[in-house]
Amino acid sequence: MNASVNAPKLYDCRDAFAATLERLATENEKVVAVCNDSVGSSKLGGFRSKFPERLINVGIAEQNMVGVGAGLANGGHLPYVCGASPFLTGRSLEQIKADISYSNANVKLVGISSGMAYGELGPTHHSIEDFAWTRVLPNLPVIAPCDRIETAAAVEWAATYDGPCFLRLSRVGVPDLLAEGHKFKLGKANLLREGSDVTLIANGTLTHRMLKAAEILTERGIGARVLNFATVRPIDEDAIIAAANETGAIVTAEEHSIFGGLGSAVAEVVVDNAPVPMKRLGVPGVYAPTGSAEFLLDEFGMAPSAIADAAQALIRRK
Amino acid sequence: MDTTELERLAREIRLRDLRAVFEAGAGHIGGEMSVIDLLTALYFRVLKVWPDQPKHPDRDRFVLSKGHTACALYVTLAKRGFIPEEEISTFLQPHSRLNGHPNCNKVPGVETNTGPLGHGLPVSVGMAKAAKLSGAMYHTYVVTGDGEMQEGSNWEAIMAAVQFKLDNLTLIVDHNRFQQGAALADTNDIAPLRPKLEAFGWEVSEIDGNNMHEIVPALEHRGDRPHCIVAHTNKGQGISFMQDRVDWHHKVPNKEQYEIAVAELSEAL
Numbered sequence: 001m002n003a004s005v006n007a008p009k010l011y012d013c014r015d016a017f018a019a020t021l022e023r024l025a026t027e028n029e030k031v032v033a034v035c036n037d038s039v040g041s042s043k044l045g046g047f048r049s050k051f052p053e054r055l056i057n058v059g060i061a062e063q064n065m066v067g068v069g070a071g072l073a074n075g076g077h078l079p080y081v082c083g084a085s086p087f088l089t090g091r092s093l094e095q096i097k098a099d100i101s102y103s104n105a106n107v108k109l110v111g112i113s114s115g116m117a118y119g120e121l122g123p124t125h126h127s128i129e130d131f132a133w134t135r136v137l138p139n140l141p142v143i144a145p146c147d148r149i150e151t152a153a154a155v156e157w158a159a160t161y162d163g164p165c166f167l168r169l170s171r172v173g174v175p176d177l178l179a180e181g182h183k184f185k186l187g188k189a190n191l192l193r194e195g196s197d198v199t200l201i202a203n204g205t206l207t208h209r210m211l212k213a214a215e216i217l218t219e220r221g222i223g224a225r226v227l228n229f230a231t232v233r234p235i236d237e238d239a240i241i242a243a244a245n246e247t248g249a250i251v252t253a254e255e256h257s258i259f260g261g262l263g264s265a266v267a268e269v270v271v272d273n274a275p276v277p278m279k280r281l282g283v284p285g286v287y288a289p290t291g292s293a294e295f296l297l298d299e300f301g302m303a304p305s306a307i308a309d310a311a312q313a314l315i316r317r318k
Numbered sequence: 319m320d321t322t323e324l325e326r327l328a329r330e331i332r333l334r335d336l337r338a339v340f341e342a343g344a345g346h347i348g349g350e351m352s353v354i355d356l357l358t359a360l361y362f363r364v365l366k367v368w369p370d371q372p373k374h375p376d377r378d379r380f381v382l383s384k385g386h387t388a389c390a391l392y393v394t395l396a397k398r399g400f401i402p403e404e405e406i407s408t409f410l411q412p413h414s415r416l417n418g419h420p421n422c423n424k425v426p427g428v429e430t431n432t433g434p435l436g437h438g439l440p441v442s443v444g445m446a447k448a449a450k451l452s453g454a455m456y457h458t459y460v461v462t463g464d465g466e467m468q469e470g471s472n473w474e475a476i477m478a479a480v481q482f483k484l485d486n487l488t489l490i491v492d493h494n495r496f497q498q499g500a501a502l503a504d505t506n507d508i509a510p511l512r513p514k515l516e517a518f519g520w521e522v523s524e525i526d527g528n529n530m531h532e533i534v535p536a537l538e539h540r541g542d543r544p545h546c547i548v549a550h551t552n553k554g555q556g557i558s559f560m561q562d563r564v565d566w567h568h569k570v571p572n573k574e575q576y577e578i579a580v581a582e583l584s585e586a587l
Contacts, residue, residue: 032451053451059481064440064474071444071458074429076375077451079444094434095471099441103422103431 010173014112016148017169018043020155021080025051031159032056032072034081036065041171042082042112062087066095070105078106078159084118085111085127085168093133100164101137108158109134109166114144115205115255116283116293117171123287127168132260134166135233141186142232144168144262146207147177150230153184161186170205170255172293177208177228187231189239195223198311199243199250201266203229206253209297212304217311224311235265237273244274248318251279251311253302255293258282277317279310319362321530326587327397328358328530332556333583334393334406340576342389342410344418348566349463350390352494352527352551356461357382357394359533366456369399372426378456379429379445383438384463384492385419386568392416392425400427436469438462439489443475446487446544459537461490465497468506473518479544480519488537489520489546492527494553496564515546527551556583 025031025047032054035042039057048055056072058065062083069081081088088111089096100107111130118125135142143165145151151169158165177192192207193214202210207228214224225247227239243250250270252263263280270278281302288296297303301310319327331354339345361367365378382391389409396403401416408414415424419433430441442460449456462472479487491511495502502509512522521541525532527549536547553567554560557579571579 056447056482058474058478061474061478063436063471064443064478067437067440067471067475068444068447068478070430071441071446072448072451073444074379074441075445075448075452075454077448095437095440098431098434098437105430 010175011148012171012173013145013148013151013169014043014171016151017110017155018046020152022047022050024156024159025054028078028159030076030078032077032079034058034065034069034072034079036060036062036083036087038083038112041084042110044082062091063095066092067099069107070099070103073106080108080110082110082112084125085114085130086125089127089130089133096134097137101140104139105164106162107164109164111166111168113171114168115170116288116296119288119291119293119296122290126288128255128257128283130168131232131254131256131262135265139163141165141234142168143230144204144232145230146203146228147174149176149178149180149182150184153182154230157184157186168204172205174205175208177211184230187234187236189236190228191225192228193224193226195225196247197223198315199225199227199247200307200311201227201229201243201250201252201262202254203232203262205255205293206302209302209304209307210253213307213311216304216308220308220312222312222315229262232262232265235269237269240266240269241273244270244276249277249314251281251307251314253281253307255297256282258284277314279314281307281310321534324358324362324530324534327362328355329556329583329587331358331390331393331397333580335390336576336579336583338389338393338406338409340571341407343570344410344568345389345570346386346568348496348553348560349384349492349494350387351555351557351560352553353384353387353461353492354390355528355530355533355555356490356492356549357390359530359537360459361394361398363534364537365459367427369427372400376454376456379442379458381429381432381438381442381460382420383432383435383460384466385432388416388418388420391420395425395427401425435463435466436471439472439475442487443479443482443484446479446484447482449486450482450484457486457488459488459490461492463497464491464493464495464502464508464511465505467491467508467511476515476518476520484544485540485542487544489544491546491548492551493548494551496553496562496567498567500564511546511548520544520546522546522548524548524550528555558582
């Protein structure tokens with residue numbers, strides 16, 4: 001409880017992804033990696049060295065990549081299909097729908113460098129629509145881990161889960177938030193900090209910012225509950241309803257458009273079950289200016305102090 | 319099954335398909351008639367499958383990428399024993415598992431969901447690659463429409479198949495020269511297909527896709543590269559007033575037309 005936010009070291013979650021995948025491949029010969037000329041950005045270099053036959057690079061061809069993943073699963077393999085998230089999801093969305101989700105193919109989709117990780121490269125390379133695109137698809141868990149520990153746990157969980165899923169990973173460094181040995185549970189939020197005045201909900205690169213915001217709120221005499229929602233679908237309805245009933249106000253923050261992502265998913269549960277004031281922080285339906293991911297998150301009102309201000313304003317609406 | 323028996327069976331499948339479309343009031347009868355000879359040869363001569371064990375790991379894989387002709391596949395699967403023959407009468411009915419495009423989680427024998435075009439070949443490349451990785455001996459076959467070859471995803475897969483050295487993959491293009499709204503030649507004419515596939519490194523055969531004497535040896539052919547069979551077929555094959563008429567892509571015959579079609583298909587039985 002009350003996880004530390006002062007860990008000085010930041011970790012690239014892709015390293016945890018790659019190390020876990022290599023270990024899984026050692027244990028299970030059916031594990032294969034499929035990528036689109038993204039060996040470097042998916043950190044699959046080590047995997048390729050150890051399992052050259054099991055690294056399947058389709059070139060720059062995302063629709064084929066997802067279809068090939070479905071075919072590999074049909075043939076009894078356990079494919080992790082990796083690519084930059086904007087192209088993996090956007091370019092091949094219909095393949096994800098028909099070949100993976102609707103066919104219930106046992107394929108693990110791994111969207112790398114999601115959100116605004118490619119900040120300076122511009123909106124074509126921002127992946128701030130991927131929650132919206134994927135979470136409407138049945139059969140497809142959508143998961144955005146908050147640190148390297150949760151990333152490793154989710155990658156390991158995916159290998160045991162009999163069905164498809166979408167893992168959304170960033171390349172922006174984040175501190176450790178969860179305890180070593182943490183086990184991923186699908187659709188289950190993690191309580192990181194207790195509080196009764198407002199609930200802060202986030203995932204991915206925003207969770208540690210939420211914790212910092214909660215510390216600022218504490219200094220202002222406000223108790224903020226912080227929930228880490230790695231799973232966007234299926235969403236933890238119980239945790240949302242409890243947060244609404246017990247704290248009376250909910251702020252969400254995400255490296256995603258405010259339309260159709262985590263905040264929308266939370267809001268859907270709130271309006272159906274326990275209406276309370278909400279504030280959804282994210283990219284407000286615009287294409288972002290140039291800048292790093294960290295800069296852009298600040299620019300869109302997700303600096304810890306800005307989150308705290310938003311929470312404080314929200315509490316006044318209770 | 320010999321060629322004569324295959325020809326007779328294809329006629330029976332055409333008749334049952336025709337009746338199903340007539341009774342359901344919907345279907346894609348033109349493309350179903352063009353592809354039925356290929357399906358018949360596959361399921362009754364070529365494919366190594368076990369209807370009582372539809373997920374047998376050694377089974378040959380077959381993907382009907384032109385999923386809108388699902389009815390023809392359902393009738394063929396029923397004749398082969400994957401699903402009850404009487405179930406064909408539920409085609410398109412509420413809650414039937416036999417919807418307008420095949421579903422792999424509901425219909426035994428269907429390997430992957432198809433319907434949107436340009437999906438089957440990439441998935442088939444994955445199936446064939448899986449066999450290469452594990453040393454499995456199964457062969458993967460996929461049927462696309464010729465209009466469907468306008469989808470760019472197919473060309474991504476065509477390149478990958480050669481790169482992956484998939485000599486265990488056969489692509490059959492049902493080249494009936496018509497797509498939904500027009501002749502192929504009047505939209506985005508990708509014919510001739512042979513030089514394009516050959517340029518990408520495939521071995522290509524061209525056959526009369528409505529002639530069992532040409533279909534069977536082409537399907538049984540094995541080489542050292544991915545194999546494409548350009549199957550020249552006729553939309554509406556076997557029914558005189560439908561043949562090569564674009565409006566029979568998904569038109570439903572009226573009672574009079576139905577009776578004429580039944581008579582024509584029954585003649586050679």
